[in-house]
């Protein structure tokens with residue numbers, strides 16, 4: 001099967017304005033306390049793909065339910081991928097996003113793994129601009145708030161055979177966002193899943209596909225039951241190395257200006273926040289090691305003082321301090337430990353770039369509106 005990038009490049013978008021867009025006053029009430037992923041803007045993007053026509057019918061339409069045939073492939077075989085990025089309002093009112101070409105490239109890699117068609121980077125970035133052009137008023141301006149943007153692609157061919165869908169749709173929805181964790185930037189405890197993995201060798205761990213998250217829900221529930229905010233997964237092959245959290249990558253701060261993070265094994269999602277933190281740490285003159293990390297190293301490192309801080313990172317969570325790792329075998333770290341100094345300073349630097357408070361020296365920002 002040929003996965004045609006698009007029939008006409010770049011795509012031209014058509015707008016159908018919503019007839020029941022929220023009034024400004026109603027929107028402002030929502031923006032004053034957005035939570036995470038609870039409210040959605042008035043419009044969404046849709047682009048269709050068929051094996052014959054490639055990408056076509058790019059449109060911005062009123063936000064609303066998607067009609068799917070009960071036999072649509074996505075409902076049975078989970079042929080679905082998604083992305084997550086944010087739009088930030090700067091002090092002058094302009095709206096920016098962070099390294100969107102990286103999200104476009106990751107969506108393309110996820111598409112290849114899930115036998116879905118690739119969407120060109122230019123069309124991906126344009127789809128964000130088109131949505132912001134009509135729903136820019138939904139980007140909040142209070143400190144540390146943003147508009148979380150969720151592009152996704154589903155297989156919508158009506159057919160029960162197990163083969164790649166010949167009909168696909170790409171959508172972009174957006175949701176005003178405050179802190180991902182209810183406690184804000186406060187340190188969180190995480191739960192070590194000893195029974196379940198989220199990815200295996202040759203599997204879909206490096207793809208951002210719904211199935212990976214479905215596999216993480218039961219252990220995530222176990223985490224909640226044990227008073228933890230997230231679940232930590234070990235590698236599926238040996239069960240010895242730390243992979244990542246259900247929705248975030250993980251970093252260890254070592255004594256003597258060293259940062260350590262699990263290497264990209266093909267089973268870990270290549271986080272854009274992870275990549276950015278590595279760059280910012282190198283800029284500060286830190287040593288960065290991408291390598292295998294075991295739970296024993298974590299335990300011994302905390303005990304000896306070699307590991308001084310641990311933190312999680314991702315678009316939704318930004319950078320969140322991890323105070324302790326809990327498991328049936330006991331707790332590593334101290335649940336009441338305060339946020340680490342490096343964690344908070346790298347978080348400050350990253351968000352200062354994203355919100356335009358300091359120079360964007362790596363050219364990471366793209367203006368959306």
Ligand code: PLP
Nearest residue numbers: 247248249269271272273314315
């Ligand atoms: N790992 C997983 C499993 C995720 O879902 C995410 C979030 O997207 C990340 C890592 C962090 O990726 P990013 O920094 O690109 O948001």
Ligand code: COI
Nearest residue numbers: 084085247314315316317
């Ligand atoms: C993101 O950070 O964008 C994610 O997709 C993770 C999810 C936990 C919301």
